[in-house]
Amino acid sequence: MFEFLFKKKRSEKLFFHTDVHAHFLPGIDDGAKNPDSSQYLLESLMDLGVENFVATPHITHETFPNNYNTISGAFNRLKDHLKDSSLNPNIHFSAEYRLDELFEAHREAGELIPFPKNYLLIENSFIQPFMGIRDTVFQLQLDGFKPILAHPERYPYYHSDKTFYDDMHAQGCLYQVNLLSFSGLYGPEVKQVAYQLLKKGYVDFIGTDTHHRHHIEALKKFMQTSDYRKLEKSAKNILNNTLFE
Template identity: 40%
Template sequence: MFFFKKNKLQLSSLFENGYHDIHNHLLPGVDDGAADSATTKNLFEKMEQLGITSCVMTPHIMSQVWENTKTGLTDTFNSLKKESYFEGKNIHLGAEYMLDDQFRNHLQQGPLLTIKDDFLLIEMSYHHPPLQLFDFLFELQVEGYRPILAHPERYNFYHGRMEDYKKLKKAGCLFQLNLLSVTGYYGFPVAKTAELLLSAGLYDFSGTDIHHDRHLDAFSNPIRIKKQELLQPLLSNNMLLKK
């Protein structure tokens, strides 16, 4: 039923008509993405060559790992925007919030760094979901946010548990596909889960989750899932989040 499609269509071909990326780690020196502004420039140049012409930078905010703050990230972003290369570029600042023991503090201190308006990118540990997951989702929405869960296909503890994914959707959680997942970049189980979620119509948006050159190089890999036609609407949906 799934895997592997023999068609050699490259993932990068999806960007021929332009693409707005809502998940990446281009902001320099703040997490496990770009180390400095020169790296950011190099990555963004290559993204533009692929057809990714605008983006929201979404650095990690994660306790005990990437102790970023809204003020610090905003200062870094504003400094980047002043560099001659980035003048006039369609780039914006958001964040990827880990649902951890400090998340409620961030929420209470708000406002949070959103993708656009009330759309907020969140993630979970790859080891297990937070015990307060549904409390977090409820509190976010009470505060007026619309949570977008980054790369749900990569949480192995949900693999084979479609009812859990549907429960998250019913709780008001939107889903963002990591595009590299459909090339098999993260392995067969992730690609299979991505196609299951695509087939069930559970995804809302897409993102590159680019951290480094290896991710960019992988966009030349072929799409390995069968239902490739289900991907284009997710790219189009991203335009709704363009500032």
């Protein structure tokens, strides 16, 4: 009985207190639509034990051509809104950079917005790979950044690639896997690849990639499972909690 109580208690909080991937800045991408939604997402994640956040709104050439001004503007709107609440989260703003021509323009102009410690979250399109990804990662490293590939498990075209995951990681590209990939939310194949990456020791960061309340509900549900408790034990070496240290 006591063991049961202990397990229930543990699963009420996430096993990391820094979330490195979430879309809660209001009105600038496909995440929170307004400051009230932002507050709901932040409050919910804080209830689950998150204390530090890196806001990672999309920057994509085609759909969300954000830049420093739009992101810092949304951040300031959120901060203003939270003044009327009791919430006081530690938020650092950065971005989730789609590798495309806008990314190249920001990089060349020296306008990239990194995480603390100069990490930089990059992503591919889900439809097709960015062919120059290896060169781009190399260039970012030369520029002093530590690139993190967002949810590598979610790109179907890499699933059958026998060398991509090993090669990129050997090149020093870090991986951020979505917590909900382990739950099967994105399908069985994504789940399988997430566990393969975990087994290889390639899960450097875990992110919630929260966009809306459905993700919060899915997180709470997953946290009640034995799969979650096993993951908690095997993902002890992730870097999340070192980001703000």
